[in-house]
Amino acid sequence: MNNKMLTFSGRSNIALSKDICDYINIPLGNSEISNFSDGEIFVHIKENVRGKDVFAIQSTSYPGNSNLMELLIMIDALKRSSAKRITAVLPYYGYARQDRKVEPRVPITAKLVADLITAAGANRILTMDLHAGQIQGFFNIPVDHLFATPILIEYIKKQNLKDMVIVSPDPGGVERARAFAKRLHASLAIIDKRRDAPGESRVMNIIGEVKDKDILIVDDMIDTAGTLTEATNALINKGAYNVYACCTHPVLSGPALERISSSQLKEVIVTNTIPLNGKENICKKIKVLSVAQLLGEAIIRIHNETSVSSLFI
Numbered sequence: 001m002n003n004k005m006l007t008f009s010g011r012s013n014i015a016l017s018k019d020i021c022d023y024i025n026i027p028l029g030n031s032e033i034s035n036f037s038d039g040e041i042f043v044h045i046k047e048n049v050r051g052k053d054v055f056a057i058q059s060t061s062y063p064g065n066s067n068l069m070e071l072l073i074m075i076d077a078l079k080r081s082s083a084k085r086i087t088a089v090l091p092y093y094g095y096a097r098q099d100r101k102v103e104p105r106v107p108i109t110a111k112l113v114a115d116l117i118t119a120a121g122a123n124r125i126l127t128m129d130l131h132a133g134q135i136q137g138f139f140n141i142p143v144d145h146l147f148a149t150p151i152l153i154e155y156i157k158k159q160n161l162k163d164m165v166i167v168s169p170d171p172g173g174v175e176r177a178r179a180f181a182k183r184l185h186a187s188l189a190i191i192d193k194r195r196d197a198p199g200e201s202r203v204m205n206i207i208g209e210v211k212d213k214d215i216l217i218v219d220d221m222i223d224t225a226g227t228l229t230e231a232t233n234a235l236i237n238k239g240a241y242n243v244y245a246c247c248t249h250p251v252l253s254g255p256a257l258e259r260i261s262s263s264q265l266k267e268v269i270v271t272n273t274i275p276l277n278g279k280e281n282i283c284k285k286i287k288v289l290s291v292a293q294l295l296g297e298a299i300i301r302i303h304n305e306t307s308v309s310s311l312f313i
Contacts, residue, residue, distance in 0.1 A: 005303045010058030012067040013275050017057045023296030041070050043077045050082040053303050060094030061274040072120040079121030088122040091273035092249050096131035114138035129220045129248035148248040148271050151289050161214040165189050169231050177218045191231050211239035221249035225256040229263040242266045249273050257283045
């Protein structure tokens with residue numbers, strides 16, 4: 001790789017950033033990120049970026065506000081250092097669940113975050129498995145939206161599940177579940193649920209045949225795992241055989257690990273868009289797959305101005 005490309009990482013997911021650089025075969029850019037005593041963030045880019053094609057890697061996962069601000073400051077530092085092009089690489093795009101007004105007098109924070117990243121100086125966005133595809137339209141700059149589907153499906157195929165049914169945990173995830181079902185030559189089922197309050201849900205009905213089947217619940221993220229464990233119980237009660245789950249973004253907040261550990265789930269397959277920091281060792285049911293190669297390949301193609309469309313599957 002030529003010396004016109006540089007990658008820098010925020011502090012949210014340094015391990016993934018290093019793996020991406022290993023795939024690209026370049027060193028991670030030299031920078032210093034620290035906090036003042038009052039919590040304000042300081043970023044110092046310690047090498048020349050003038051005229052370079054720069055990729056700033058940062059998941060805006062927990063602590064979301066701090067990591068988002070860190071990304072914005074990093075982009076501003078690169079812009080003021082005369083980088084030729086700045087691509088913000090967000091393996092996980094936070095605030096994506098607030099993508100529309102669901103009741104009066106609430107924000108559309110996913111759009112606000114898009115505006116902030118653009119205003120900071122990003123020329124392009126590379127992200128993965130947005131909670132809602134329309135978030136791409138919140139940006140007035142190019143967005144490359146990747147999917148972890150190929151990585152997850154490759155692993156699932158090796159499990160040799162029999163009579164598999166792909167289950168969407170809610171009607172909004174049907175398109176994602178259908179894509180899995182098509183590529184795995186599996187049946188499709190949908191869970192009809194009603195959310196009583198933010199972070200809480202109640203399973204109402206299962207649409208589709210799940211009796212005596214191996215089940216794979218497919219979602220883009222797992223937060224508190226309330227929906228996931230309730231769905232698992234409902235599927236088992238309907239006669240499902242084994243229940244597995246997969247998602248791209250393991251937010252795993254609050255009681256998520258305890259719920260998964262005590263549930264009837266066989267395995268939860270996730271990726272490293274969000275660092276687990278040892279959570280996978282606490283909960284043995286969690287299997288982590290790497291998206292470093294996929295993101296690294298996209299970065300190479302963006303830098304070389306070649307097609308990235310074959311990765312959008």
